[in-house]
Amino acid sequence: MTDFPRPPAVAGTFYAPSGAELAHQVERCFLDPRGPGELPTRHRGPTRTLRAIVVPHAGFEFSGPIAAHAYSLLGAQRPPASVLILGVDHQGLGAGPVLSDRAWMTPLGPMETDHGLVQALSRGPVRVDEEAQSEEHSIEVQLPFLEYVLPHPKFVALQVRFDRFDRLLEVARVVADALRHRDVLLVASTDFSHYVPAQIAERLDRLAIDAILERDPRMLYETVRRNDISMCGIAPTTVLLAALAGEPLVARLLRWGHSGEAQPMREVVGYAALALETAPGAAPPVK
Numbered sequence: 001m002t003d004f005p006r007p008p009a010v011a012g013t014f015y016a017p018s019g020a021e022l023a024h025q026v027e028r029c030f031l032d033p034r035g036p037g038e039l040p041t042r043h044r045g046p047t048r049t050l051r052a053i054v055v056p057h058a059g060f061e062f063s064g065p066i067a068a069h070a071y072s073l074l075g076a077q078r079p080p081a082s083v084l085i086l087g088v089d090h091q092g093l094g095a096g097p098v099l100s101d102r103a104w105m106t107p108l109g110p111m112e113t114d115h116g117l118v119q120a121l122s123r124g125p126v127r128v129d130e131e132a133q134s135e136e137h138s139i140e141v142q143l144p145f146l147e148y149v150l151p152h153p154k155f156v157a158l159q160v161r162f163d164r165f166d167r168l169l170e171v172a173r174v175v176a177d178a179l180r181h182r183d184v185l186l187v188a189s190t191d192f193s194h195y196v197p198a199q200i201a202e203r204l205d206r207l208a209i210d211a212i213l214e215r216d217p218r219m220l221y222e223t224v225r226r227n228d229i230s231m232c233g234i235a236p237t238t239v240l241l242a243a244l245a246g247e248p249l250v251a252r253l254l255r256w257g258h259s260g261e262a263q264p265m266r267e268v269v270g271y272a273a274l275a276l277e278t279a280p281g282a283a284p285p286v287k
Contacts, residue, residue, distance in 0.1 A: 005103040005110050006130070010137040014059045015144060019107040025060055026148045030072060034257055035065035040075030040149050048077040049278040051249055052186035052240055054212060055145075056271035057088070057138040057233075062259040063191065063271040067145060069254040070273040075149035080185040082114035082154040083146060084121075084175070086236030087139035087189045089161035094132035097171045100157040101128045104140065108147045114154040120178035121158065125170055133159055138189040138233065160235040165221050168235055172217070172242030179243065188240040190233020192270035198260050201270040204229045205256060212274055213251045217241035248282035251275070 016022040030039050053070040056063035089098075101118045103110040122128060133139070139157045146153045160171060179186075192208060193201035208229055211220035217238045224234045231237075252275055258268040 003102075005105040006100060006133065007105050008107065008140060009135050010140055011107055014137055014141050016060075017107060019109070022107045022144055023148070025064070026144050029060055029064035029068040032065035032068070034255070034261055035068040036072040040072050044075070044079070045077050048080065050074055050077055050185065050275060051247065051278060052188070052244060052276040054188045054190060054237060054240070054272065054274040055142065056191050056273070057141045057189045058191055058259065058269060058271065060141070062262045062269070066255050066257045066271040066273050067142075070275060071145040071149050073254070073275055074185065079150050079153070081183040082117055082156065083150075083185045083187060084117065084156050084158060084179075085139045085142050085187045085189060086240055087136060087157060087159045088233045088236060089132070089136065089159050090138065090232065091135045093135065094129060094159050094161055096163075097126045097158060097160045098129035098132045099126060099159075100130055100133045102130065104143060104157065106140070106143045106147065108144055111143050111147060112152075112154045114156050117156045117178060117182065117184065120182075121156065121174060124174045125167065126158070126174050133157055142187055142189055160239050162235045165218060165238070168217075168221070168238045169242055172239045175239060175243040176246075186240050186244065188233060188237040190231060190237050192229070192231050192272055194230040194232070194269050195267040196230075197266065198258050198268045201258050201268050202256070205270040205272065209253055209256065209272055209274070212237065212241065213253065215241055215245065215249065215251050215276070217245065244276060248279040249276045250279045252277070
């Protein structure tokens with residue numbers, strides 16, 4: 001465990017650099033026509049059916065309104081004790097699945113780490129590596145949304161690089177064991193197709209989204225590889241689906257969109273927000 005927080009790596013590029021600006025930027029994501037169209041409710045329900053979300057991680061101007069659909073749902077329900085964010089290794093600094101065991105700073109303040117969950121996850125192929133997390137944005141850009149919709153949130157950052165399917169299943173087993181008897185919301189951070197015409201992005205992304213809706217990790221993994229879909233978060237999303245495979249959940253698509261909706265461009269990046277929720281009649285995930 002490191003005493004000093006991880007400083008933000010992408011404040012001022014992916015999102016606003018000051019607290020006041022960032023709070024307004026997050027609110028604009030909720031109010032955007034591509035977003036929910038309203039701010040999260042101030043009156044939470046007493047229970048939570050939401051088990052996991054899949055959200056994008058581009059600059060807030062582009063993907064923030066899409067992500068806001070999932071965070072609006074989270075903001076309306078009972079807060080989880082902590083949040084496990086499964087992110088991407090864009091920088092290539094990690095050697096396998098790596099954790100952070102320190103607080104992370106954003107312009108809205110520090111996000112505290114759930115050290116007990118870090119300890120439970122630190123086994124098998126998963127280990128703590130602060131340097132590997134130091135420049136990665138896929139987890140960091142989720143934190144302002146969590147700080148906005150949750151009171152005093154605690155989280156764990158788990159960066160998962162692309163690997164063979166069987167090795168991703170090993171990570172999923174570690175995650176599933178660590179979640180047992182803990183009230184943890186899971187987040188998979190991923191964008192979908194990169195730099196293709198919007199019509200192609202929509203067609204390809206729908207193939208991957210259908211696999212997520214089926215809650216089938218192998219189907220997702222093979223679909224993305226077979227169709228050469230440039231979904232950067234295939235590894236964390238596969239781990240999320242595999243870790244929750246035995247739970248009675250229903251997946252639904254909240255919103256799909258692309259970067260060309262924010263400003264005109266010939267080639268776009270695809271984004272989607274999805275929710276995995278307790279199936280009707282099943283016990284809610286809160287322990």
